Amino acid sequence: MGSTFRYLALRDDQDLVLNWFRALEPPPSEVPTERAIALHFESLGSLHDEQGNVDWKRSPVVTLFAPRQRRGVLWTAGEIHFLPTPLREQFPSLHRISRRLAAWLASFPRIFERPNNPGDWDYYLEGTLRNSDPSIFALPAAMTALRQGQYFVSDDDTDFLLDKLCKSLRLRGVTGITESDTQTAPPNKPLKTDGRTS
DSSP: OOEEEEEEOOGGGTHHHHHHHHTSSSOOEEEEOSSSEEEEOGGGOOSBOTTSOBOGGGSOEEEEEOOOEETTTEEEOEEEEEOOSSHHHHOHHHHHHHHHHHHHHTTSOEEEOSTTSOOTTGGGBOTTGGGSSSOEEEOHHHHHHHHTTOEEEOTTOOHHHHHHHHHHHHHTTOOOOOSSOSSOOOOOOOTTTTOOOO
16 A cells, blocks of 8 residues: 655645655656646656556656645645555655655644544644544644644545535634635546545
8 A cells, every 4th residue: 555644734835845855866757737746756667557558556656735725714734645556565765765754744743643533733624634544744834824723624625515614614703714715726536547545
């Protein structure tokens, strides 16, 4: 199974994760997709199988879903997916990179560890964000925003769920909520085309 990492970031620190990958030697190739950046580690292997199709589980690829603003007041958690399965056996070098990334992310505050383990910041982690296992780390601007009451959601949360959440937030006195996303990026498509592991 591949590895997934999650983090919170705002405008001021969104590039920190991508720059971490860019500093690797050699750096991966960046291939923009509809909602993510696919990072292809060309020195470790091909992206395509013999028929020219992308085989996400057998290619040295990482997808990076950057945080985005939703409904004017919500930010999504960023996600990093190491796609090859099994990762360690197929690409030991990429597995080592994933471990280095894990250590780097762990240098930031862990604001969520796992479901059913209450944390200090749960009130601000809305929607389905607390429903999955990977820990969530807050980069500096996001940590400051959390302390100021910023709410975060999962990138996969549906419009229906966000509508319900926004009604609840209005009752809590949150202002500035919009009826649609301020960014017009369409929702993720399942990535057997987009690079998600789940």
